[in-house]
Amino acid sequence: MCPESMEPANRDVVPKTAFLLLWSLVLVPLFFCIWIFFVDSIKTYQLYGNVLEVGIALFCMCCCLYAYRTWSERIILLLAAFAFLGYALSNTYWYLYTIIIGRETVFFNISQMGFLGFMFFFIAAFWFEFPKKPCPRFSQIALVGLLVFITLVIITILGINGASVLLWIHVLFVILFINSALEHGVYRYSLLWVGIFIWSFPFITSAIRDAYLVTHPGDAIIGLFAAHQLTLNEFLSIDGPLIVLSFLLIQMGIFTYLNVPKD
Secondary structure, three states: OHHHHHHOOOOOOOOHHHHHHHHHHOOHHHHHHHHHOOOOOOHHHHHHHHHHHHHHHHEEEEHHHHHHHHOOOOOOHHHHHHHHHHHHHHHHHHHHHHHOOOOOOOOOOHHHHHHHHHHHHHHHHHHHHOOOOOOOOOHHHHHHHHHHHHHHHHHHHHHOOOOHHHHHHHHHHHHHHHHHHHOHHHHHHHHHHHHHHHHHHHHHHHHHHHHHHHHHHHHOOEEEOOOOOHHHHHHHHHHHHHHHHHHHHHHHHHHHHHHOOOH
């Protein structure tokens, strides 16, 4: 059966109720972004944040599988489902791993492969679903400039060592991820594009934080809010809710893409 055979003509493939549900869930990560300034225990915040990440990742996986079974048999839904499942499993492993060894952060372990795999599945989805187009020269120059800038920041903060090399590899993958999205015109779907960008930002900042704490284990970085005793390290726990927000936007972006008439 061809992918288009299940897509009804003259009406949206994905019903508006699906978008309403996803938009209503956006309020949850936004609440978490505010809650961090008032929560009494950052450990509690991180626990609930990780549960939220895993829960929303699995929810998005189910959305993709349901959409594939019910609305449209497009390969992007299966690849996205694998991406969300891999992230959920990796985040669960990472959180349990940090609890077992009793450390606040672990820069690199096997769970990182799942986080990187999230990008690989979506890069494959771009190749299969979106026609390749010439990437604007300005965008390519901007990405190269960003890579050089972040490289200099890494060397300035960490020096040249194993942690900085691994961190640079993380950044390189993100640059390739964004470049692949640009080359295939993903930016034409604003929700999908914004979701990808939001996901990339906390991925890089949390990696920089973790690499820094590995090389400076006794350093809490800096205090942001003296009255609340919230350090920058603790504040960067906000990366969890931002990733949740990116998942919801990516899911809506995929649904928006499905609703665009195909030639």
